[in-house]
Amino acid sequence: MDIAKKRQLVCCLTAAVFICAGTLAGAGEQKTAAAKTDDVKIEDPENELFQSAVSLFKPLARDMDSPRLPFKTERVALGRTLFFDQRISATGKVSCAQCHQPKHYGTDAAQSPDTGNALKSRNVQSVLNASVNVYNNWYGDQASVEDQAFSSLTSPLGLGHKSSDEAIEKIRAIAEYRGLFAKAFPTDKEPINVENWATAVGAYERSLLTPAPFDAYLEGKLDAISRDAKTGLRKFMSTGCVACHNGIGIGGSSYQKFGIWSDYWLTTNSSPVDKGRYIITKDENDLYTFRVANLRNVTMTAPYFHDGSVKSLPEAIHVMAKIQLRKTISDEDVKDIIVFLKTLTGPLPNNFSPP
Ligand code: HEC
Numbered sequence: 132m133d134i135a136k137k138r139q140l141v142c143c144l145t146a147a148v149f150i151c152a153g154t155l156a157g158a159g160e161q162k163t164a165a166a167k168t169d170d171v172k173i174e175d176p177e178n179e180l181f182q183s184a185v186s187l188f189k190p191l192a193r194d195m196d197s198p199r200l201p202f203k204t205e206r207v208a209l210g211r212t213l214f215f216d217q218r219i220s221a222t223g224k225v226s227c228a229q230c231h232q233p234k235h236y237g238t239d240a241a242q243s244p245d246t247g248n249a250l251k252s253r254n255v256q257s258v259l260n261a262s263v264n265v266y267n268n269w270y271g272d273q274a275s276v277e278d279q280a281f282s283s284l285t286s287p288l289g290l291g292h293k294s295s296d297e298a299i300e301k302i303r304a305i306a307e308y309r310g311l312f313a314k315a316f317p318t319d320k321e322p323i324n325v326e327n328w329a330t331a332v333g334a335y336e337r338s339l340l341t342p343a344p345f346d347a348y349l350e351g352k353l354d355a356i357s358r359d360a361k362t363g364l365r366k367f368m369s370t371g372c373v374a375c376h377n378g379i380g381i382g383g384s385s386y387q388k389f390g391i392w393s394d395y396w397l398t399t400n401s402s403p404v405d406k407g408r409y410i411i412t413k414d415e416n417d418l419y420t421f422r423v424a425n426l427r428n429v430t431m432t433a434p435y436f437h438d439g440s441v442k443s444l445p446e447a448i449h450v451m452a453k454i455q456l457r458k459t460i461s462d463e464d465v466k467d468i469i470v471f472l473k474t475l476t477g478p479l480p481n482n483f484s485p486p
């Protein structure tokens with residue numbers, strides 16, 4: 132791509148933020164707390180920052196249920212039990228929680244092996260706030276946490292079964308699940324089935340939200356984040372990070388090329404090189420595109436990028452500035468941005484632990 136085209140793309144991206152910011156937040160099915168904007172004066176810079184922030188980002192919903200997927204306590208409880216149960220994997224030794232560990236904020240902090248004992252091809256994404264992402268997985272090839280849970284049954288980056296039927300047989304053979312599924316899906320004759328598996332695990336994931344100081348800020352509590360965090364927020368916006376990292380997930384809602392200004396692997400030393408969404412779409416336009424990372428809890432989820440090729444957050448931010456925005460930013464700017472990113476870390480949900 133020539134420079135003019137690249138520049139055009141970046142401009143489009145920047146413009147897109149302003150056009151999309153409102154609609155992005157509506158994507159997914161969620162109840163968003165309304166920002167209280169009325170009681171703040173217009174002229175002062177504090178308020179200007181706040182107004183820009185609420186136009187680009189949205190606070191986390193209280194929960195992520197919807198009429199289509201009603202939130203039932205029994206389903207969340209069942210999903211929690213399934214999430215931490217090793218017995219239901221192909222080998223009987225792996226649970227979702229092995230790779231999505233509470234102590235690492237829903238990731239595994241390492242390139243540990245997949246269920247086939249091969250080195251994992253991709254860095255683990257967090258299950259925390261995964262339900263706010265418009266697409267799931269690095270390729271964004273799953274449309275919801277329910278679809279993702281379904282695919283996890285047979286994925287080597289999941290429970291590793293040969294077929295979803297095989298997985299369901301394994302769950303049916305465990306006596307305690309008969310009662311638990313029957314309670315969660317009382318009108319079904321044979322409640323242990325693939326669809327209910329996905330609904331229950333999805334319901335649990337929809338409960339795994341981590342409201343953070345930045346949400347309180349977006350809801351109008353202007354002193355919920357520090358002065359330094361506000362400096363970082365300003366830099367995050369003025370540097371152009373918001374072109375891709377916006378909405379409820381501060382990302383998670385669009386596909387973008389990783390390496391707009393230069394090939395990513397030249398900077399990250401990634402090997403092998405992952406061709407991104409091209410692998411599933413075979414469309415040249417999707418070469419090296421990935422779902423934009425959701426930046427909630429990002430200070431807790433090293434290493435970074437789809438292949439975990441970058442170990443530290445400051446380095447990841449330098450990479451982003453360089454290859455996504457063609458900007459060199461100072462260490463001080465990076466430090467300030469990190470102070471802001473820390474305000475996206477919330478406490479772990481109480482139910483993110485074995486039942
Ligand atoms: C062997 C490790 C492993 C296991 C076990 C595992 N996962 Fe994952 N999970 C991953 C990896 C790696 C990714 C990124 C996958 C990709 O991009 O294709 C991921 C992605 C996800 C995502 C997408 C998050 C996002 O931001 O889009 C969700 C949700 C998820 N897993 C849920 C689960 C559930 C539920 C289970 C259990 C049924 C499970 N995982 C089991 C490794 C694992």
Ligand code: HEC
Pocket residue numbers: 144367370371372373374375376386387388389391421422423424425429432434435436437438444447448451452455456468
């Ligand atoms: C043109 C779109 C775009 C811009 C601009 C952009 N990013 Fe990203 N960002 C992405 C994509 C896409 C990924 C996922 C890349 C991958 O791993 O394949 C990502 C990943 C990240 C990650 C890694 C998260 C993780 O969990 O692995 C961080 C941190 C990050 N971005 C911060 C920033 C910061 C800070 C800025 C501004 C300096 C910025 N980004 C600008 C698109 C963008």
